[in-house]
Amino acid sequence: MDGKIEAVIGPMYSGKTEELIRRVVRRNIARQRGVIFKISSDTRNKDENVISRAGTSLKATTVESARDTLKYLKENMDYVAFDEAQFFGEELFEVVNLFVKRGTDVIVAGLNLDFRGEPFNNVMKIVAIADEIVLLKAVCVVCGKDATRTQRLILKEGQWLPASLNDPIFKVEGEDVQIRYEPRCKDCWKVGDNMAKVGKHMDVTPEIYNDGKEAKGVEKRVLISPKDGAPTFIMRHFTMKAGGFTPHHSHPWEHEVYVLKGKGFLRTNEGKKPFGVGDYVFVPPNEMHQFVNDSDETLEFICVIPKSGN
Numbered sequence: 001m002d003g004k005i006e007a008v009i010g011p012m013y014s015g016k017t018e019e020l021i022r023r024v025v026r027r028n029i030a031r032q033r034g035v036i037f038k039i040s041s042d043t044r045n046k047d048e049n050v051i052s053r054a055g056t057s058l059k060a061t062t063v064e065s066a067r068d069t070l071k072y073l074k075e076n077m078d079y080v081a082f083d084e085a086q087f088f089g090e091e092l093f094e095v096v097n098l099f100v101k102r103g104t105d106v107i108v109a110g111l112n113l114d115f116r117g118e119p120f121n122n123v124m125k126i127v128a129i130a131d132e133i134v135l136l137k138a139v140c141v142v143c144g145k146d147a148t149r150t151q152r153l154i155l156k157e158g159q160w161l162p163a164s165l166n167d168p169i170f171k172v173e174g175e176d177v178q179i180r181y182e183p184r185c186k187d188c189w190k191v192g193d194n195m196a197k198v199g200k201h202m203d204v205t206p207e208i209y210n211d212g213k214e215a216k217g218v219e220k221r222v223l224i225s226p227k228d229g230a231p232t233f234i235m236r237h238f239t240m241k242a243g244g245f246t247p248h249h250s251h252p253w254e255h256e257v258y259v260l261k262g263k264g265f266l267r268t269n270e271g272k273k274p275f276g277v278g279d280y281v282f283v284p285p286n287e288m289h290q291f292v293n294d295s296d297e298t299l300e301f302i303c304v305i306p307k308s309g310n
């Protein structure tokens with residue numbers, strides 16, 4: 001029989017670790033065998049226990065990655081538990097499923113949302129297949145209402161201010177004195193103003209489109225998007241190898257393109273429209289289009305779309 005998945009989610013301070021411990025203690029009373037896993041990148045408590053802020057604690061096993069826990073698969077445990085599941089990365093989903101197939105119950109405790117209010121995808125994928133979901137709430141430290149959000153604060157010139165979207169997601173509480181977290185309700189929770197920044201397009205990891213049918217030889221780099229705090233536009237940088245092309249398609253948003261290097265043509269319903277360095281290209285909403293590099297050099301262009309185009 002497959003194991004069951006219990007997902008315990010909520011903001012920081014909502015009692016996820018406390019609930020995980022409570023569930024494991026009950027199972028231990030029932031003489032079940034199992035392990036609690038925590039990940040070594042969670043530097044908040046370095047000892048071998050999971051500790052809740054309420055003061056309860058239980059013995060845990062520290063692992064380097066979700067995959068590391070697979071050596072327990074052959075032991076036919078009754079249960080395994082993952083605390084701070086958001087730190088276990090994308091592979092946690094597959095690992096949880098392997099335990100489940102083995103007949104082991106899995107308890108997963110973790111944050112549903114990051115400080116920006118964006119879902120932790122690895123946690124939410126497990127929630128989607130869970131047999132039981134517990135959404136816990138903390139107490140808003142500002143107003144005392146139920147807190148569903150985690151506020152990140154940054155110490156700037158002696159003042160604790162809401163962190164901005166530019167900040168990285170993973171900072172463990174206690175590791176950096178400049179940052180702290182507190183539970184807040186939706187009304188008191190804020191994402192700070194975003195700082196202006198300068199970046200190099202080559203430092204952005206590209207998405208590659210190269211199946212040879214839909215698209216060929218295309219690298220897309222999202223330079224500026226809502227993730228950076230841009231509310232309206234997304235700026236992308238495209239590199240297209242000689243002989244490359246983008247999909248021949250249409251969509252309800254426009255393309256505003258500026259050509260940086262090389263040449264090629266836009267395929268439209270009225271035929272080919274050639275372009276080269278220094279040209280702009282406008283594709284209105286709902287018009288069939290395809291960018292083609294029919295030259296023997298690499299083509300590079302900037303393409304701006306509205307946020308709704310993502």
Ligand code: ADP
Nearest residue numbers: 012013014015016017018052053054138139183
């Ligand atoms: P989590 O794992 O979700 O971060 P813990 O299980 O470690 O939470 O801690 C939950 C405990 O934290 C509560 O039972 C309570 O004793 C304590 N606590 C401190 N501040 C708050 C708060 N603002 N809201 C809720 N609980 C809080």
Ligand code: MG
Nearest residue numbers: 016017018084
């Ligand atoms: Mg916890």
Ligand code: ZN
Nearest residue numbers: 140143185188
């Ligand atoms: Zn509040």
